[in-house]
Amino acid sequence: MFVFRTTILSLFAAWTLLFAEPPITLSVDLTDAPRRLTHASLSIPAKPGPLTLLYPKWVPGEHGPTGPIADLVDLEIKAGGKPLAWRRDPVDMYAFHCEVPPGAASVDVSLSFVSPPKTEGFSSGASATTELAVLSWNQVLLYPAGVAADAVIYKAKLQVPKQWRYATALPVERESGDSVNFAPASLTTLVDSPLLAGRHFRTEDLNVGSAPRHYLHLAADSREALELSQSVLSAYERLVRETGVLFGARHYGRYDFLVTLSDHVAHFGLEHHESSDDRLPEMAMVDEPVRKLHAGLLPHEMAHSWNGKYRRPVGLATPDYQKPMLGELLWVYEGLTTYLGDILTARSGLVTPDEFRQSLALDAAGMDLIAGRRWRPLADTAIGAQVLYGSRDDWSNLRRGVDFYPEGALIWLDADVTIRTLSKGRKSLDDFCFRFFGGQSGAPAVKPYTLEDVISELNAVQPHDWRAFFEERVYRPTPRAPLGGIEAGGWRLVYRESPSPYTNWRQDERREADLTWSIGLSLKDDGTVLDVVPGRAADKAGIAPATQMIAVNGRQFSTRVLRQALAAAKASSEPIELLMKNGEYYRTYRVDCHDGEKYPWLERDSSRPDLLTEIIRPRG
DSSP, X not given: OOOOOOOOOOHHHHHHHHHSOOOEEEEEEOTTGGGTEEEEEEEEEOOSEEEEEEOOOSOTTTOSOOOOGGGEEEEEEEETTEEOOEEEOSSOTTEEEEEEOTTOOEEEEEEEEEOXXXXXXXXXXXXXXXXXXXXXXXXXXXXXXXXXXXXXXEEEEEEOOTTOEEEESSOEEXXXXXXXXXXXXXXXXXHTOOEEEESEEEEEEOOOSSSSEEEEEEEESSSGGGOOOHHHHHHHHHHHHHHHHHHSOOOSSEEEEEEEEOSSSOOOEEEOSSEEEEEEOTTTTTSHHHHHHTTTHHHHHHHTTTBTTTEEEXXXXXXXXXXXXXXXXXXXHTHHHHHHHHHHHHHTTSSOHHHHHHHHHHHHHHHHTOGGGGTSOHHHHHHTHHHHTTOOSTTHHHHOOSTTTHHHHHHHHHHHHHHHHHTTTXXXXXXXXXXXXXXXXXXXXXXXEOHHHHHHHHHHHSOSXXXXXXXXXXXXXXXSOOOHHHHHTTEEEEEESSOOHHHHHHHHHHTEEEETTTTSEEEETTSBEXXXXXXXXXXXXXXXXXXXXXXETTEEOOHHHHHHHHHHGGGOSSOEEEEEEETTEEEEEEEOOOSOOOEEEEEEOTTSOXXXXXXXXXXX
């Protein structure tokens, strides 16, 4: 009935059982998941006197204090069967204080967690439907203050709904019926091992002929969503091979892709050392345009096993889940991983080379049109990530968002092309990855890095003034996006009147029209303006984000009518008249835009070697 992982206890775990403090026992009941409720109980060893219990606040991979404390409910603490009074810390909302009575050797905690119905957010967003659930252990536990996460041992037990299957990287000790007992694990390992469960479940062995093993687990809201083709499965098998060639070592004993297919959960990916929590639209494995739009998620999250989990910026390698993380190097952690995920997606055949270029063109053009880059360096988007993740759409072009993902990828493309050019093709960023993230295969470990480490290893691959390279692109405001990798890689960014297939797929899925490169705004299909580009025609006319377009040249708004007006304005000197609703007020704006629609493409520059095509050539 179950899909599970069983391993022999490590020597460390065995030592813990014999000599260390008794583990914390954690029992989780997932049978109420279809109602978006998860129940848990813990027995925590404790000594008489003051005790502070903590709820994880800084969730690894989410780069902010995103622990969903507001959805922790029904908390009760007891000792010897009697309730203990507890109080929340008035400063740290994630800390709970109580007094352990004389003679007590432990406290018993019961709590419940509410999964929200809305899909916004990351792991704290919607995580359960009537057909499936994702369990993030950090959401259903407390741990004692003053102890490093590596030193706290948990013995977890899980009850799943009848007829549901599950998968997790957490080693299983035994199972009976719908109950699963897991082997003792540190708090670090527990939090790093989410669990996927569901009624409609499929597991595929991505065996590529050698250890360690890799598995693709899918839980969906329907059986139809699980019918992915053999060609897609083969691409994921190639992904495993390509990561082996790129990094040269694997820092895990087994890897599990945990893929959720639902339109009713939050859509994102969260990296873990031996698995990844990948949440996609329901038909993302069988509907080709949707699949290709999201094809980069699994490669991105898997690449994080090397960059983010094994190698990690020192500011993100914290001893517990309460100490604030420092995100300045997220342009390496996330930016480089975005680049590697993109090229692995192409190398694996999950997208074609042309689709890779279409996606790259969109990212490059989007970053090149960001007005906020004139005042805000990319490094500041990384430092301020915890604030920017939740920022709104309106005026995001002026504010900037978490640009260290797409712009970071452009910078690392530039670095890759620079290495290839300076070395006359003998070296590439692949060599850096092999040296920096490889080493010896084995069990999960964390090896923190600094910017100095990155620069030193780049110089070992190809001598260059890498400090100045990153200073110019990362730490200073720049009027243009870093397009050097595209241009020196044998391509140029151009604009055409027709959107690429990839652009159309993205607009269709988001139900919006992206006209940022022509009239200078993006809007939903109902006319709601998402954002306006400073300096473009809509901005010059005075149109603001969060308003609604009601009519175009006197005709009721639709994206088709607006596009027709843009086309007609090419042969006219008359402005386009847009009737806008702003709160309770209506106003007509006259917009001078006579260039028609514009969409980004990459065009081959035959005067330079085609390094971009070489970069995405399969290696495995």
